[in-house]
Structure formats: C-alpha cells, structure tokens
Amino acid sequence: MFIISNILWNEIKNIIPPRKSKYGRPAKDAHIVLSAIFFIMHTGIQWKYLPDYYGKPSTIHGRFRKWIKSGVFEQVLEISINIAIKHLGDPGCFITDTASIKAPFAQFGGKNPTDRSRNGVKKAIVIDMNRIILSILIDSANTHDSKLLLPHIKKLRKYIDKPKVMIADSAWDSKKLYTALSRENLALLAATNVRRNKNKVKFTPLGRWKIEQIFGIQQWSRGIKFCWTKTKDSFLALVQLASAIHNFRLVGVFV
Numbered sequence: 236m237f238i239i240s241n242i243l244w245n246e247i248k249n250i251i252p253p254r255k256s257k258y259g260r261p262a263k264d265a266h267i268v269l270s271a272i273f274f275i276m277h278t279g280i281q282w283k284y285l286p287d288y289y290g291k292p293s294t295i296h297g298r299f300r301k302w303i304k305s306g307v308f309e310q311v312l313e314i315s316i317n318i319a320i321k322h323l324g325d326p327g328c329f330i331t332d333t334a335s336i337k338a339p340f341a342q343f344g345g346k347n348p349t350d351r352s353r354n355g356v357k358k359a360i361v362i363d364m365n366r367i368i369l370s371i372l373i374d375s376a377n378t379h380d381s382k383l384l385l386p387h388i389k390k391l392r393k394y395i396d397k398p399k400v401m402i403a404d405s406a407w408d409s410k411k412l413y414t415a416l417s418r419e420n421l422a423l424l425a426a427t428n429v430r431r432n433k434n435k436v437k438f439t440p441l442g443r444w445k446i447e448q449i450f451g452i453q454q455w456s457r458g459i460k461f462c463w464t465k466t467k468d469s470f471l472a473l474v475q476l477a478s479a480i481h482n483f484r485l486v487g488v489f490v
Contacts, residue, residue, distance in 0.1 A: 279457025345375030
C-alpha cells in the first residue's frame with residue numbers, strides 16, 4: 236500500500252496541526268492520513284472505496300476537511316515552492332495558462348462554452364522557467380481567462396524584486412492587462428490575438444510548452460483530471476497537493 240516517503244514527510248510534518256482534545260480515541264497517524272489523501276488524489280477513487288489499511292473513510296475525510304480549514308495544503312505547496320527555488324534558483328520569468336475540466340457535481344462550477352455547455356471548472360496556474368508551480372487559482376469554467384491573471388499577482392509579488400516577464404496566451408492580449416502588469420513591474424508577453432485585431436502580426440512567445448506540460452502531468456492524477464468534489468476548497472486542496480508533489484519531484488524530494 237502506498238505511503239508517502241519519510242523524506243517528504245520530514246519536510247512537512249511540522250505544519251500538521253496537533254490534536255487539541257485529550258479525550259476519545261487516539262488520533263489516526265497523520266502520516267497515514269496524508270498518504271490516504273494522496274491515494275485519493277492520485278487514483279480518483281471515491282472516499283468510501285479507500286482501502287482498509289488507511290482506516291475509516293469518514294475519519295480520513297474528516298481530517299482532510301479540518302486540514303483544509305487550517306490551511307495545511309496551502310502551506311505544503313508553499314514549502315515545496317521554497318525548497319524548489321532553493322535548489323533551482325529564483326524565478327527569472329513567469330508563464331501562465333488555464334485549463335477547463337469537467338465537474339459534474341461542483342457547486343461552484345459553470346457551463347463550459349467549449350464542451351457542449353456541460354458543467355465545468357477552470358484551473359489557472361503560474362509557473363517559472365524551471366517548471367516550479369508558483370500559484371494556483373480555481374474558478375468556474377465560464378470565467379474568462381483574462382480575469383484569472385491579476386489575482387495571481389498577490390502570491391507572486393515576493394518574487395518580483397526587479398522587472399520580469401509574464402508569458403501568456405492570446406486570451407491575455409489586452410491593453411488593460413498590459414497596463415495593470417506594468418504597475419507590478421511585470422512586462423506582459425502575450426501571444427497576439429489576431430481575431431480581435433486583424434492588423435496585428437501573429438506572434439507566439441517561446442516557452443509556453445512548459446506550462447502545457449504541467450497540465451499534462453497533472454492529468455496523471457485522476458482525482459484532479461476531473462473535478463468530483465462539490466466544494467471549491469476541497470478541489471483546490473487536491474490540486475495544491477498534486478502541485479506540491481510535482482515541485483518536490485523536481486528536486487528529488489518525493490521518492
């Protein structure tokens with residue numbers, strides 16, 4: 236049965252909140268609980284089919300929800316980013332894109348205009364040239380890509396110590412975004428949207444394959460290939476965990 240390696244566990248164990256109550260049954264080993272959550276995220280199985288080795292599904296899911304409220308998965312991602320940057324260096328520039336996925340049960344989903352109006356959600360990611368995942372946003376599928384760029388900036392400001400470049404698709408080819416990012420010391424390098432302005436010369440910035448690769452890698456995790464969760468925070472937590480595992484693997488931590 237899969238158990239998260241001790242190498243990874245030792246990096247993140249200190250952020251797991253301890254049990255406050257001294258009464259009742261002893262708490263399930265947090266190492267096992269996190270391994271069970273990873274198993275759900277990686278395989279995409281329903282909670283009720285979790286192997287007996289991990290314990291009762293209701294117990295594991297209950298800890299999952301408590302850790303979401305405590306910000307555990309956000310902190311795990313942050314630790315993975317810091318470790319990856321320590322090994323690979325500070326971000327030289329940023330690359331952003333979005334991907335729409337099916338979400339039949341998501342209460343926060345929206346009709347996907349590119350998929351026969353089925354319910355879906357949109358995942359927005361920012362990486363650097365070393366393919367470190369730096370920021371993640373989750374929204375409904377009918378949210379325009381251009382609205383999912385500026386919300387990333389709050390998480391990226393600490394890396395913008397000097398002028399840097401943001402590489403993006405043609406959906407971000409907007410004067411409003413060029414101006415907004417310039418105020419943040421960022422030069423937006425977006426593919427030209429020739430459908431919006433036929434006089435523009437077609438241009439595609441280099442390096443966008445890297446973020447396409449990231450979306451492909453995340454498809455390996457069946458639990459986030461489709462959004463089966465009803466709540467936004469649950470799905471975001473699973474994506475944060477998958478992204479943290481990716482960052483750890485970049486530097487050989489997850490073995």
